[in-house]
Amino acid sequence: MKTAVIYWSGTGNTEQMASAIAEGAGAELFTISEFNGDIAAYDRIAFGCPAMGDEVLEESDFEPFFSDVEGSLNGKTIALFGSYGWGDGQWMRDWEERVKADGAVIVNGEGLIVNETPSDDDLELCKSLGAKLAE
Numbered sequence: 372m373k374t375a376v377i378y379w380s381g382t383g384n385t386e387q388m389a390s391a392i393a394e395g396a397g398a399e400l401f402t403i404s405e406f407n408g409d410i411a412a413y414d415r416i417a418f419g420c421p422a423m424g425d426e427v428l429e430e431s432d433f434e435p436f437f438s439d440v441e442g443s444l445n446g447k448t449i450a451l452f453g454s455y456g457w458g459d460g461q462w463m464r465d466w467e468e469r470v471k472a473d474g475a476v477i478v479n480g481e482g483l484i485v486n487e488t489p490s491d492d493d494l495e496l497c498k499s500l501g502a503k504l505a506e
């Protein structure tokens with residue numbers, strides 16, 4: 372099975388999470404600007420984006436990228452992850468509902484969120500999520 376971790380990070384927090392998930396999954400790791408492949412070629416994909424503004428996905432780069440690939444998610448196993456610094460995680464709940472509506476199955480049934488900079492324990496959770504994604 373072919374697995375990818377694709378993310379956007381502004382501060383490096385989501386990037387740290389992405390690296391740990393890719394390590395746990397044995398996956399290819401891409402920023403959204405580096406990814407030039409076909410989502411359909413991947414069986415399992417982890418998408419990472421922090422909460423921005425009023426608890427939304429990053430709007431300039433990530434949202435347009437994700438909107439473009441959404442039509443290819445039906446039947447795929449997906450992991451969602453990101454960091455946040457305020458709010459209660461509504462951006463992740465909204466994203467989960469969106470991905471489910473796209474026909475994807477979310478690993479663990481929900482996304483993984485970390486407040487601010489990931490701790491060592493948080494990074495272990497990320498590695499575990501990657502391992503589950505790769506199962």
